Amino acid sequence: MTTVLVTGAGVRLGRAIAEAFLADGATVFTHYNRSVPDHGEPVQADLTDMDSLSALCEKVGQVDVLVNNAAGWDKVPLADVTPETYDWMQALNTRAPYFLIQKLAPTCVINLLDVEVERPVGGYSHYTVSKAGLEGMTRALAKELAPRTRVNAIAPGTVLMPEGMSAEVQERLRLATPLGRFGGAGPIAQAALYLASASWVTGQTLHVDGGRRLA
Numbered sequence: 001m002t003t004v005l006v007t008g009a010g011v012r013l014g015r016a017i018a019e020a021f022l023a024d025g026a027t028v029f030t031h032y033n034r035s036v037p038d039h040g041e042p043v044q045a046d047l048t049d050m051d052s053l054s055a056l057c058e059k060v061g062q063v064d065v066l067v068n069n070a071a072g073w074d075k076v077p078l079a080d081v082t083p084e085t086y087d088w089m090q091a092l093n094t095r096a097p098y099f100l101i102q103k104l105a106p107t108c109v110i111n112l113l114d115v116e117v118e119r120p121v122g123g124y125s126h127y128t129v130s131k132a133g134l135e136g137m138t139r140a141l142a143k144e145l146a147p148r149t150r151v152n153a154i155a156p157g158t159v160l161m162p163e164g165m166s167a168e169v170q171e172r173l174r175l176a177t178p179l180g181r182f183g184g185a186g187p188i189a190q191a192a193l194y195l196a197s198a199s200w201v202t203g204q205t206l207h208v209d210g211g212r213r214l215a
């Protein structure tokens, strides 16, 4: 049976991805930091803390599929980013996926990126830098870890609204999406299942964004 670890599996996209793997018959470790999942095998860790990350890896042992979904996201103009907030974003979005791959040695890795890497909207530079690092990591480790391990990524467009986003901004984003609607979590979970089974695909980013990258 396939064993999967989904980070940030208590809410939103991570939750939907974990549920898709569970429905597919996998054993799923559902990682969380604060939002305790009510599905799969919950395992807690603050992924910005290397001791906590290492303890998680010891608890979980080896997995077949690692989904690096947990992430921080914040709108902060360049002038207001401090070394501390910059390092926090890197630790969660880039360093944690890297060392989870090293310590868990999965045979399949799926990294969650963002259309923001190719189509920045402005004001999220420290987030974008962290996701760009994850994108480079996807290709570098796909090469280094082949043929044992496949490393791929999903770059979602806006699929679920962040809390508090105004109706006006939502409408602007919708109009900037060629397919004319938000995707919801379903297409991202579907893409994760595809990449987990795509045995001759590695080093790829699947853009699941309603065409936003092209607009």
Ligand SMILES: NC(=O)c1ccc[n+]([C@@H]2O[C@H](COP(=O)([O-])OP(=O)(O)OC[C@H]3O[C@@H](n4cnc5c(N)ncnc54)[C@H](OP(=O)(O)O)[C@@H]3O)[C@@H](O)[C@H]2O)c1
Pocket (backbone or CB within 6 Å): 007, 008, 009, 010, 011, 012, 013, 014, 031, 032, 033, 034, 035, 036, 045, 046, 047, 048, 068, 069, 070, 071, 072, 073, 092, 112, 113, 114, 115, 155, 156, 157, 158, 159, 160, 161
């Ligand atoms: N939503 C979108 O439209 C969208 C668009 C593009 C890309 N993405 C990417 O898709 C992924 C999921 O997005 P989302 O919107 O579902 O995320 P989200 O709602 O912002 O959830 C963030 C997740 O990260 C976890 N997390 C936060 N701080 C943590 C820490 N210190 N240690 C461990 N885990 C921590 C949270 O866990 P707890 O709740 O347990 O604390 C939560 O599960 C992210 O990688 C995001 O960048 C999302």
